[in-house]
Amino acid sequence: MDRRHHILVCTFFIWVLLLTGCATEHRFVKKVAFKDKNKVVMTFAGPVDETWAKDVANYSVYEKQDPDILLKITDIALSPDKRTVTLTFEDALNQDQAHILTVTEMMSAGRSQGTAILTVKKLYFGYLFSILIGAMIINNFVFTKYLGLCVFFGTSQKKTTAVGMGITFTIVIVFASMMSWFLYQFVLKPYHLDFLQVVVFIGLVSLSVQAVDTILRKVNPALFKAFGVYLVLVIANCIIIAVPLILADNEYNAWESLMLSLGAGTGFLIALFLMSSVREKLELANVPPTFRGLPIAFVVAGLFALAFLGFSGMSIF
Amino acid sequence: MDPALVKLALGGLTVLGVIGLFFGIGLALAAHKFAVEINPKIEEVKETLAGAQ
Numbered sequence: 001m002d003r004r005h006h007i008l009v010c011t012f013f014i015w016v017l018l019l020t021g022c023a024t025e026h027r028f029v030k031k032v033a034f035k036d037k038n039k040v041v042m043t044f045a046g047p048v049d050e051t052w053a054k055d056v057a058n059y060s061v062y063e064k065q066d067p068d069i070l071l072k073i074t075d076i077a078l079s080p081d082k083r084t085v086t087l088t089f090e091d092a093l094n095q096d097q098a099h100i101l102t103v104t105e106m107m108s109a110g111r112s113q114g115t116a117i118l119t120v121k122k123l124y125f126g127y128l129f130s131i132l133i134g135a136m137i138i139n140n141f142v143f144t145k146y147l148g149l150c151v152f153f154g155t156s157q158k159k160t161t162a163v164g165m166g167i168t169f170t171i172v173i174v175f176a177s178m179m180s181w182f183l184y185q186f187v188l189k190p191y192h193l194d195f196l197q198v199v200v201f202i203g204l205v206s207l208s209v210q211a212v213d214t215i216l217r218k219v220n221p222a223l224f225k226a227f228g229v230y231l232v233l234v235i236a237n238c239i240i241i242a243v244p245l246i247l248a249d250n251e252y253n254a255w256e257s258l259m260l261s262l263g264a265g266t267g268f269l270i271a272l273f274l275m276s277s278v279r280e281k282l283e284l285a286n287v288p289p290t291f292r293g294l295p296i297a298f299v300v301a302g303l304f305a306l307a308f309l310g311f312s313g314m315s316i317f
Numbered sequence: 318m319d320p321a322l323v324k325l326a327l328g329g330l331t332v333l334g335v336i337g338l339f340f341g342i343g344l345a346l347a348a349h350k351f352a353v354e355i356n357p358k359i360e361e362v363k364e365t366l367a368g369a370q
Contacts, residue, residue, distance in 0.1 A: 193333075211343075218353050
């Protein structure tokens with residue numbers, strides 16, 4: 001009985017995520033995508049009228065960042081079944097940028113289907129993956145943004161504690177940032193209270209830490225004992241407040257938020273693991289007395305940061 | 318004062334109050350449901366020990 005209850009709650013949340021994460025932009029447009037270097041392909045749910053489709057004035061395309069620079073369309077091709085329109089542009093498109101495509105008064109069988117404002121992006125899974133890897137390695141929060149250093153130096157003395165802290169942190173950050181994303185998008189923004197985001201996010205972080213603490217203590221005492229003091233230390237980590245703020249700033253949707261928080265968590269885990277491996281070796285090294293302890297740890301962290309700089313500017317997909 | 322600002326402030330207070338109350342009650346319920354009995358004798362024994370270490 002109890003287990004069935006849990007499964008029900010889980011499926012409910014997965015549905016909510018799916019519904020909010022995959023909302024289509026217009027019911028009549030099924031798909032928009034880039035093709036070749038200078039083409040955009042649109043697929044409609046029904047056949048469209050040829051006179052409407054061939055009129056250049058019905059389309060306007062610009063890069064999301066520069067709404068005043070409209071891109072010039074040189075050719076419009078309609079497929080024989082009249083469901084697919086291919087726009088050809090004068091210049092090659094910068095496909096790393098999202099493009100906004102406005103289609104006015106779509107005419108299908110003599111009836112207007114309304115105006116659609118569509119976003120053209122590259123393959124979505126690739127985009128999600130690049131967010132994950134970006135947060136994990138390329139823009140690692142510890143080594144390139146210098147966040148969460150207090151906990152990073154405090155718990156990286158031994159490998160076991162480092163890994164324990166990393167795993168706890170990943171679980172809590174995913175939980176907390178999904179909650180703050182939800183609250184920001186559906187409560188704070190509609191009520192114009194976005195200026196209170198920092199206060200609300202801090203409250204949510206401490207709430208999720210407290211909730212994980214209470215539940216874990218009962219459900220899995222062994223794991224709780226293994227986590228020990230680190231669970232409470234998670235509150236003192238700056239990454240956990242930085243991620244919800246980044247999500248709110250960039251207007252990410254549910255999947256993108258999940259990927260960013262997961263990437264930030266695993267990135268912290270990687271950083272802790274690397275650092276603890278070096279510090280275990282440092283215990284045996286002959287370090288000058290002035291550098292013993294934290295100073296040499298900071299030097300090592302600096303070297304790691306230099307190494308991670310090698311990833312900067314990389315892009316996947 | 319601008320009535321729109323007063324409205325925003327009151328709305329904000331209500332919304333945040335409701336959120337706080339909701340999560341507070343949630344946490345209290347969770348603490349109740351997942352309560353762990355701690356043997357009171359542990360504390361007693363600890364009290365009677367010297368406790369230097």
